[in-house]
Amino acid sequence: MLLIHCPYCDEKRPEIEFAYGGEAHIARPLDPSALSDEEWETYLFIRSNARGRHHERWRHIHGCGRFFNAVRDTVTDKFETTYKAGEERR
Amino acid sequence: MSGYRVTGAGRVDRARTVAFTFDGQTYQGYEGDTLASALLASGVTLFGRSFKYHRPRGVMAAGVEDANALVSVTRGPGRFTPNLRATAVEIYEGLEASSQNRWPSLKTDMLAVNDRLGMFFPAGFYNKTFMWPRSFWEKLYEPTIRKMAGLGNSPTEIDPDHYTAAYVHCDLLVVGAGRAGLEAALAEAGSDKRVILIDEQNELGGWALSDPDQAQWLAQSVATLTAAANVRILTRCTAFGFYHDNFVGAVERLTDHLAQPGSGAREKLWRIRAGEVVLAQGAIERPLVFEGNDTPGVMLASAARTWLYRYGVAIGRRPALMASHDSGWQDAFAMAAGGVTISAIVDVRDTVDDALLRQAADLGIAVHLGSSVIGVSGRHKVTGVEIAANSGTGRKRIACDALMMAGGWTPTLHLWSHSKGTIAWDESLGAYVPDKANENVRCAGACSGQMDLGTGVVVPALPTPKDASRIKAFVDFQNDVTAKDIGLAVREGFKSIEHVKRYTTNGMATDQGKTSNINGLQLAATALGRPVVDVGLTTFRPPYTPQTFGALAGHAKDALFQATRKTGIDGWAQDNGAVFEPVSQWRRAWYFPQDGEDMHAAVNRECRAVRESVGIFDASTLGKIEVVGPDAAEFLNRMYTNPWKMLEPGRCRYGLLLREDGFITDDGVAGRISPNRFHVTTTTGGAARVLAMMEDYLQTEWPDLDVWLTSTTEQWSVIALQGPRARDVLSALDTDIDLSPEAFPHMSVRLGQICGVPVRLFRVSFTGELGFEINVPAEYGPAVWKQIVAAGQPYGITPYGTETMHVLRAEKGYIIVGQDTDGTVTPMDAGLNWAIGKKKKDFVGKRSLARPDIVAPGRKHLVGLLTEDPSLVLEEGAQIVADPAQPVPMTMLGHVTSSYWSEALGRSIAFALVAGGQERMDETLHIPMPGAVHKAQVSGMVFFDPEGARINV
Structure with a gap:
């Protein structure tokens, strides 16, 4: 079971306290109706599926409840870093 | 020497004899014996039959690595454990063990014929031999193979034992208490580190238990560690898995070794999070590969030494040794020093160290270098071996009654590899050794490849x-x-x-x-x-090593397998004869049978009561979210398809929630309590999901909105009062709310008090009748419920359950998200276009409603179905076809999602998802079901009171 550092609680906590939230830094378009079908498809469905460094969202759902971002290596399953939502991509 | 027991040797307690049975025969051993050592001491060599060929097998190794001597132990009903290693079963007074995979008996096994038919069972034989005809596999081949080839029988009764579990944290975890593990723990004994030392055996020591020269050091070390307050020692505890971030799973066997196991837990699962892990799992000796190497009495040289020095058991009167490694010679010399005559040493190497040869000569042991054992005589016990020079010449027989084999050593890398540490090939060892660590873990002693056992060839x-x-x-x-x-x-x-x-x-x-x-x-x-x-x-x-399901399940079984959520009114329902059904984690009253009614009779009566007078229903499980803040209306406006900003305080609205891909995910009624406060309801099963979805958007997409979300599902008891007499009942109660239709119209909410407690009173209906949902703080629910029931007596108030609720809503065409939708249904597909705010620029899922696939024709639509035979109730899930005469496989148009007998209409009704359903109105479709194909006509979904006249009264 992984230990995950919650940047809000500033503590490493067991994985069961967290929920995975998919790839990070995919902002919902401000005006979806202005998007073409292809652009909307890209937003909805197309993900990087990275082998290696992966930016992803986690939520400390059984803790503080906050969403945050993480960089995890999908090969080694090791977290490189976690940071608060809204901060620059690392 | 009595039997094969050697006087004066071993750690077993000669003062305490222990009687046990194996295959019904009584034997005696000593406290400290394993089943294997006690049987060997009694001259037993035959322990079991092999998996495929049913060959006679003895014990090959002295530890958990033994592959042959699998036994079953029974301790009474439900306490039957198959496939235990005889080498790891500690004997206790009255132990009942039996051999496996033999019929009718271990000595006379009819299936031993498989051994002579070996030519028919090569590798992959089941993939080749039993491929045709395919239909024979399930009924003939597989059951026959399973009967012939196998391990012990599965237990047939429920395990009455209980199992416990604990989380524990430590700074240092040492796995394995042989010399290296003990030294790692000793280095921290008395320090400020929390240390856990785990060993799978009944006492600490590992190989040191088999080496009398280390006995004094071992005793001192164990005493030091036992006295150290910072060291926790777990024996009979197997670290079975190494997981992420130094998380190690271990099972401690608490009672299996006790004659009187008592009522405590049988095993304990330890979930250990360690700062550092030292793996000192040791190494396992390798067998040599030659004809007859599985004959009972052929065993690892180190195992023979363990039986002599740890258990005081000689494996024979004059065993021989077959070696490719020096360690076997040392084992043979140690055996000789213990009084066992070694009949010969055979080594595949042409030359070995002179010191070994001199020692053999001093002990008078015949040595055959550059030679190999090429055959073993004896079926249930070794009676001799045939050897030959490696060139193939000079074949001769050596008389012996056991054969030790020494093929070198394999470091035990299991946990290291679980931790994803890399391994490297060590040519001199002929084995893999640990290389780079992936966690804060290191190997110590033999499992790291550090061995002082001489040299050998592979x-x-x-x-x-x-x-x-x-x-x-x-x-x-x-x-x-x-x-x-x-x-x-x-x-x-x-x-x-x-x-x-x-x-x-x-x-x-x-x-x-x-x-x-x-x-x-x-x-x-x-x-x-x-x-x-x-x-x-x-x-x-x-x-x-194999672990029990019991240890892994722990307390998570029976009633504790999953939490059962109960509403405050659940007790009343139980007292009043409700039959319950599980709905997500809730248990809900399904129906309330009276006087031996079956479900249909009860549901029909409950439906009539609601349509004709008044019914009462516990709706407390509805998900509830309090949405509060200056931007609450804006937030709901962005989340739901419906418009919310113009909704006046005191009014309610049906809300439809889509995922961003445009498909329906939830629905429910929300009431505006005040300009900045909404009382939002969700489906029973969707509450947590909807709240998580709302939090996601609020935190990550619209952090600028000033809104707070709070789950209030369990804070409110919700009593649905439904039926033409609902207002009459409510009026009879003490309330400060004006219930008149003018003051309190349909789809509105009022705050006040009822029966002396605060209430959020909703005028809403999921039945199509005049209805109220009385929300009171959860703790008042049962009291208010009882007062309503009392007040409703003049009207024959009838409690109803979820089944009646389903029938009544279906009569009115109200869908249930998750039953009538399945994650691929859009609002248009479900006929819910009216719930979409046409003037809204955006809401979650809006853009997707214009996706090419979603506007394309031929999508499945939710429609009504009326069977040609009005008494026939279709099966939910039944498939629908246009032409029942078409060849199989037929083109399926969709399926039935909801289907009931409608008491109000005196006929069956159904909903179905049907391709192009909205263009098929009045068309006759066919529903193949077991026994017959039924006809039904596509219809609208509102079967009862389409004008809604009964609600607005």
């Missing part, structure tokens, strides 16, 4: 002048895999060791190849003509 299989295709030289003893099976796999084109493993099943038995992996790898590499490192090694996976 021989995939011993040389033999016999025809290699006609002999059985075992590699994997538990799965009956021979050297020629591995050769066959390679000849048939399997080049990866992972494929060779699966084709031959080498290393796939319950011992996970502890004694066979490296030999199998060497054989495969030789056959492929490639270096071992190029062939690779199969993956180690938890558990290190």
Whole structure:
């Protein structure tokens, strides 16, 4: 079971306290109706599926409840870093 | 010497004799014996029958790595454990053990005929032989194979034992309490570190238990560690798996060794999070591969030494040794020093260290260098061996009554590999050793490759002048895999060791190849003509040794398997005869049978009561979210399809929630309590999901909105009062709310008090009748419920359950998200276009409603179905076709999602998802069901009171 550092609680906590939230830094378009079908498809469905460094969202759902971002290596399953939502991509 | 027990040797307690039975016969051993040592002491050599060929088998190793001597132990009803290793079963007074995989008895096993039919059971035989005809597999081949080839029987009764579990944290976890593990723990004894020392055996010491020279050091070390307050010692505890971030799973066996197990937990699962882990799992001696190496009495040299020095048991009067490694010579010398005559030492090497030869000469032991055992005589016990020079010449017989084999050592890398540490091939050891760590873990002692056992050579299989295709030289003893099976796999084109493993099943038995992996790898590499490192090694996976399901399940069984959520009114429902059904984690009253009614009679009566007078229903399980803040209306406006900003305080609205892909995910009614406060309801099963979805958007997409979300599902008891007399009942109660239709119209909410407690009173209906949902703080629910029931007596108020609720809503065409939708249904598909705010620029999922696939024709629409035979109730889930005469497989148009008998209409009704359903109105479709194909006509979904006249009263 992984230990995950919650940047809000500033503590490493067991994985069961967290929920995975998919790839990070995919902002919902401000005006979806202005998007073409292809652009909307890209937003909805197309993900990087990275082998290696992966930016992803986690939520400390059984803790503080906050969403945050993480960089995890999908090969080694090791977290490189976690940071608060809204901060620059690392 | 009594039997094979050696006077004065071993750690067993001679003062305490222990009587036990094996296959019904009574034996005696001493406290401290394992089942294996006690039986060996009594002269038993035959312990079991092999998996495939039913060959007689004895014990091969002295520890958990033994592949042969699997036994079953029974302790009364439900307490039957198969496939235990005789070498790891501690005896206690009254132990009842039995052998496995034999019929009618261990000595006379009819299926031993398989051994002579071996030519029909090569590697992969079940893939080749039983392929045709295909239909025979399930009914004939598989059951027959399972009966013939197998392990112990599965228990047939429920395990009455209970199992406990604990989380524990430590700074240092040491796995294995042999010399290296003890030293690692001793280094921190008395420090400020929290240390846990784990060992799978009944006492600490590992190999030191088999070496009297270390006895004094061992006793002192154990005393020091026992006295150290910072060290927790867990014996009879197996660390079975190493998981992320130094998380180690271990099972402690608490009662299996006790004659009186008592009422405590049988086993304890330890979930250990360690700062640092030291793996001191030791090394396992390798068998040698030659014909007859599985004969009872052929065993690892180190095991023979353990039986002598730890248990005081000689494996024979004059055993011989077959070695490719110096360590076997040392074991033979130690045996000789203990009074056991060694009949001969055979070594495959042409030369060995002079010191070994001198010592053998001093002890008068005959030595045969450059030679190999090429056959073993004796079926249930070794009576001699045949040897030959490696050139094939000079065949001769050596009389002996046991054979030790010493093929070198394999470091135990299981947990290291679980932790994803890398491994490197060590040519001198002929084995893999740990390389780079992936966690904060290190190996110590023999499992790190640090061994002081002399040198040896690696021989995939011993040389033999016999025809290699006609002999059985075992590699994997538990799965009956021979050297020629591995050769066959390679000849048939399997080049990866992972494929060779699966084709031959080498290393796939319950011992996970502890004694066979490296030999199998060497054989495969030789056959492929490639270096071992190029062939690779199969993956180690938890558990290190088999563990019970009980230990892994722990308390999570029966009533504790999953939490059962109950509403405050649940007790009343139980007292009043409700039949319950599970709805997500809730248990809900399903219906309330009276006087022996069956479900249909009860539901029909409940439906009539609601339509004709008044019914009362516990709706407390509805998900509830309090949405609060200056931007609450804006937030809901963005989340739901409907418009919310103009909704006045005191009014309610049906809300439809889509996912961003445009499909319906939830629905519910929300009431505006005040300009900045909404009381939002969700489906019973969707509450947590909807709240998580709202939090996601609020936190990550619209952090600028000033809104707070709070789950209030369990804070409110919700009493639905439905039926034409609902207002009459409510009026009879003490309330300050004006209930008149003018003051309190349909789809509105009022705050006030009822029966002296605060209430959020909703005028809403999921039945199509005049209805109220009375929300009171949860703790007042039962009291208010009872007062309403009392006030409703003049009107025959009738409690109803979820089944009646379903029928009533279906009569009105109200959908249930998750039953009538399945994650692929849009608002248009469900006929809910009216719930979409047409003027809204955006909401979650809006853009997707214009996706090409969603606007394309031919989508499945939710429609009503009326059967031609009004008394026939279709099966939910039944498929729908246009033409029942078409050839199979038919083109399926959709399926029935909801189907009931409608008491109000006196006929059946149904909803269905049907391709192009909205264009098929009045069309007749066909529903094949078991026994008959039924006809039904596509209709609208509102079957009862389409004008809604009954609600607005």
